[in-house]
Structures are given as structure tokens and as C-alpha cells.
Amino acid sequence: NAGVTQTPKFRVLKTGQSMTLLCAQDMNHEYMYWYRQDPGMGLRLIHYSVGEGTTAKGEVPDGYNVSRLKKQNFLLGLESAAPSQTSVYFCASSPNLGQHQNTEAFFGQGTRLTVV
């Protein structure tokens, strides 16, 4: 059982380049998330999705776009990378247990992105 898989694990980009981070989950979870982790900042939510074909903005969405064409995949795109987007990116997923039912999220191993 792979859980949540992120591709790639590492990437170095030049300023202005674009790239897509791929997240795949095999747990049939409805909800998926993209976070970034920066020193002293914890994990901050970039975008999230509550189901196939839907996306929504999180805390820090600027400079990123996402798509959820298939339930198991959640893509994070950087159209024009900036040094401020140097970070570790985590994808996560969680099941839909019903309204007001809380549960934990399952995280991928992370993607370390450096923009030079």
C-alpha cells in the first residue's frame, strides 16, 4: 500500500521556469491538500480539493495553480517560479467522514524545491 506518493522528490528550477508537482493517493480519499513547509513557519496550506474536479485556495495560494482531474491525483503547478517558492512541498489526503467529522491527514514524503 503506497499511500500518498509525490513526484519528484527533489528539483532545482531557475527563476521564471515552470513545473508541475504530482501527487497520487491510492486510499480512495476525497480530500487532498498541498502544503509548503518553511523554517519557523510550520506547514501552510496552499490549495486543497474536496473532490474530483474541485479546488479551493488555502492560506498561501499566490503563484500556484492546482488541478484535480482524477480523484487519485492532485497536481500543483508553478507557472513562473520565484526564489520565494523555495520550500519543501507536502501533499496530503484524508477521507470524507461526513459533515463535521474530523480525521487526520496522510502525507507524502515531500518534494524539496529550490529556485535559483
Add this chain to the structure above:
Amino acid sequence: DQQVKQNSPSLSVQEGRISILNCDYTNSMFDYFLWYKKYPAEGPTFLISISSIKDKNEDGRFTVFLNKSAKHLSLHIVPSQPGDSAVYFCAATHGGGFKTIFGAGTRLFVKA
């Protein structure tokens, strides 16, 4: 404006002793709190959670305490083991919502 604060960036504890990690929050709407553990080069993994209707939840060596009036929660690890050395994130959410807010993390060192 950090809604979830972990004011101790690091904590060092002797093996066998108790580790106490603290977390404060400002948003009174939060009704569910979680602790995640993270090893280097891995993603966070869920450790333990607590609903706002409780003041304590225990799972083996891990216990989380919630003091709603003080907007404070703590994670106790007893006894601490070297394998517990990791970064611990406190997180909070409300209404089954998707916008879970994380603290900055506390790095725990358990010395053998």
C-alpha cells in the same frame, strides 16, 4: 498572525524521562487538535488527536491534554525513547474543515 503557536523550537530530554511539548492557540472556534510527528526526509505522520469536548486522550506512551480556558494543549511522552527524536507539529481545525492550521514545530531530542 499565528493561530497555532509552538514557542519552543527544540527540547532535549533524557531517555526514560518525560517529554512535554506545548502548544497554544488563539482561535476559539478550533474544535479538534492533532499532533503529527516528522522524521527528516519524510512526511508528517499522525500521532494522536483530541476533540474539544475532552480534556485528555491517551494512546500508549502518548497523552494529549487540552485546557480550553487557557487555549493550551500539551503532548506528554512517557517514557521517552531515542526513536521519539523527531519534529512534532501541533495542528488545529474546526467543523470538520479542511483548513488545518499547523504550528511551527518543536524538535525533540531524546538522549540515550
